[in-house]
Amino acid sequence: MTDHVFKILVTGPFAAGKTSLIQSVSQTPVVSTDVVTSGDESEVKDATTVAMDFGTYSIEDDAIRLLIFGTPGQPRFRFMTNILKGDVDIVTFVVNAEARETHPSAGVELRSLLADLRVPAVVAVNRCDDQDEAEKIARSLGATDVARVIPCQLIDEDSGREVVIEILTTLLERMEDDDEADDDGDETAVADDNDAERELEAVTA
């Protein structure tokens, strides 16, 4: 039985590693809308997402299930981000540390996203192994109010799973904060959250 279902939005600039993240962690076949690239973009990579990626990740016999929605990266597909970001529980912004030329526009996009965001955000800095370097890049993008900055190598499945664990941890922390803020909070719900956290600890141990 599923106790918690979370919707995660994975977004960020073209060729940052969004599809790689979803493909590396999804436990169900990924719904992919990749097509062959053309023009200048074909010099960066052979295929690109034109509508969305979709994958799932569950722990503890499906007690917690993540529904992971990935957006296209190019500005011409921004309308898809606007569609997919509805009712998300957390936003994961992926940026490629080595593609410095994409950082200025990525910063504009991230700041715009954060401006009207009411849920936590994490920044996954792909092709980066160093926490300090990742945080420096995140700050340069304007990510001053994000829950976590995660250096990662998204061509590596284990690294992708680590990102998802960080996302889960952020979600559970937020749930705890929300419960503490609620003076009339339901003790049963808190207990459920604690159970969920213990399940997460068991998985990450």
Add this chain to the structure above:
Amino acid sequence: MSVVEQTRAAAPSPFRPPPPPPGAVRPAPETPADVLDELTAVVTGAGGAILASVDGFAVASSSNMEDDAAHAAMLAAATGLARQLMTIGGGNELRQLVVDHDEGLLLLWPIGEHLVLAMVAERTVDQSRLRAFVRSRVALLTGARRS
């Protein structure tokens, strides 16, 4: 010559078609945009056409269509999603996507592997004729792949 004979001589022969009105004869299309203009002009109920690459770039459009880069991106996204949606019914090849709305139809057809053609049309349009027309011009349209 009597008046009746003069009238008959001036009247068009019932055995010969009347000459076409000026502008009715279309030159053979040479570019994808020509094909889209031709398609829009000769098929009753066809309102305009856009040719886009599957990765969301505008390739050509009929001259009556607004030049909006977002259109090509939306067509690519819709086609990409439709290719996934068809798997619900066990499909393997997307042939047509129809958007039926209060003002008419938007018909989308994949053109080869790299292009998608969208047609704005009235609900009464002869879709068989449209598809036949497009099939007859595929070679010219696919020659337009964005490089």
